[in-house]
Amino acid sequence: MQHEMLQLIHQGYLGVELPQNRAKTAIFWLGMMRQIEERVGSCHVCQRHRNAQQKEPLQPHDIPNEPWIKLATDLFHFDGKDFLLVC
Numbered sequence: 001m002q003h004e005m006l007q008l009i010h011q012g013y014l015g016v017e018l019p020q021n022r023a024k025t026a027i028f029w030l031g032m033m034r035q036i037e038e039r040v041g042s043c044h045v046c047q048r049h050r051n052a053q054q055k056e057p058l059q060p061h062d063i064p065n066e067p068w069i070k071l072a073t074d075l076f077h078f079d080g081k082d083f084l085l086v087c
């Protein structure tokens with residue numbers, strides 16, 4: 001049973017942090033967090049892309065004095081659709 005749950009938690013998420021956050025909101029068993037870490041640690045795909053999943057550092061800057069001087073963009077998926085966010 002725990003093996004199937006680990007498989008479900010792991011599906012669709014690379015790395016350790018997201019699967020653990022997802023699991024914490026729904027289920028619990030003793031040793032669950034460590035087992036997720038071990039599962040991710042033994043996954044070729046997670047290990048290959050581990051460094052690509054690092055958080056971007058904040059880049060503080062002065063407040064621009066006109067619109068569209070400074071832009072930030074991100075891609076995300078929500079409700080079955082792909083979005084481009086522009087701030």
Ligand SMILES: [Zn+2]
Binds near residue numbers: 010014040044045046
């Ligand atoms: Zn993986």
